[in-house]
Amino acid sequence: MDNTQIKEAPQDASAEGYNTPVATGGKSMEIRNLKAYYGSYLAISDVNMEIQPNKVTALIGPSGCGKSTLIRCLNRMHEVTPGAPRVEGEVLLDGQNIYAPSADPVKVRRLIGMVFQKPNPFPTMSISENVLAGIKLNSGRLNHAQAAEIVEQSLHRAALWDEVKDKLGKSGASLSGGQQQRLCIARTIAVNPEVILMDEPCSALDPIATLKIEELIEELKAQYTIIIVTHNMQQASRASDFTAFMLAQDGPGHLVEFGPTQQIFTRPTQKRTEDYITGRFG
């Protein structure tokens, strides 16, 4: 299999050729023998997973088990973390290795978007500028109509349009925490990724805002593959189709069990999984 070339993002065209976000559908990912280091410290070891397209996969596990490190390995964000980060193994996006020597991390991140723990809208940009931030990076100038359409579509998909349509020129930082996080999702959707990674996207939000994000995740999976880190087991059981349980007892973080969410939460095969989901530790 030729894993050496990362294909061009569909929106990698000139401004004229750019179409408003038409999701090409989620793509599968495969993690093979993944190891992540900080310097000589091995943080996660030998993770193997197959992530189904257009499904929600949750990564759960106690603090420090390496689930955030793992998700950051999936769009090459691990390597921008301080502390001499390094990755071994392969991560395939639709069959192509994103760690191939010829792979460009910038292009990888356009295909695999990321939403962070704390909402991080760009405070000097307006709401619509925030949505357009990623597109403006490489497709040059958009005309007004195109830009307006992308903003509206992306905000619609992020279930934020009705709340902000009258104040698109206001700063993104003027929104509430939950709205900011949905703005960050809109910003990620706008560049038309195939996979969306979410690193504890609700940990800074109240329960109602959390519920909105969960509903949104449910809608988004029709068009994108979603991987979500959460320390909230109810969230994993509510919102995900597959669940991976990670643990870092006596050594680096590793995958303990991975399977359909319903099975993990009702009939786990591993004793440690059962202990964790029933609240006996962690």
Added chain:
Amino acid sequence: MAANNLDMKIAPIEGIDRISRSRSLVGGDRTFFGLTIFASLLLIATLLALIVLLVVGSWPNIQYSGFNFTTSANWNPNITQNHPHEEFGILPYIFGTVVTSTIALIFAVPLAIGAALFIAEYAPRWLATPVSFMVELLAAIPSIIYGFWGLAVLVPIMYNVDLKTGKVSGVDAFLHDVIGKVPVLGSLFSTPGNGRSLLTAGLILAIMVLPTIMSVSREIILTVPSLQKEGMLALGATKWETIRKAVLPYAGSGIIGAAVLGLGRALGETMAVTLVIGNSSTAITPNLLSSGYTMSSSIAQKFTEAGSDPLYVGAIVEIALVLLIMTAIINGLARLLVIFSTSSALRGTRA
């Protein structure tokens, strides 16, 4: 057990007052409060004393020259046949200060931001630490050394005469030959002088304000949250795009503040400027290659001339007063600029 011991220690003992203020503690608090108040009042008092002294010292000339002092270009401190009255007009000095400071910022700000970005974002730690240390060392060099270096090294680079052929070479001649005939822009280099010029002074000032602007900008850039940078990277931004679209906008108002700190130093810098600006022409001309004065260099140069003539001394003290007011106004404007360029939302997320 430990908890029990603790309980016993703080157990109430009958008849002992445990609630009223303890005199010794209150005394310590009061002393410290007094010390801090004293220190801050002393600073304010010093500033007020300075202003009062400058106003009193310049009073004779304030009465004599009035507003002509800052609007006139005529400086004739001694009565001669051609000048039956003493005249004190410092417009050329104000002009020199503004021009040299502007040149300094034009050269220093981009260099300083570039160096700060390199140190904060690109350089590995083993390189960043010595580089920033050395740039900051520039700030510790006494200004007379810059002045002397300017005189011994920079001026000959700007203007050089071959003693045998009489041929003039150097940066000044080059600028005159290349840009001198261009319309508008050429007027900046219309007439080459002897290398001691507004341009040379501006360049020396640029080197002197560079470390201040660089180190403050670097600190500001380091405060940009990594979440902002990662947010941009995750959208598929390159390193440079991340800097341009996430780091610089976030750090923008702070970098303006850094430039103003540098401007403050450039406005008041005396010794180095005095040595390389030429201190001769009082013409207000766009020609940057002409010699000139700044306000501070004129004070340094004329103070010995003034002797005990109260009017002349008053005029020189008033230059200092005007310089102080100018610096205060520029600092105030800069603060407003920082406030306006920092949107209220940005201040919210920074907290």
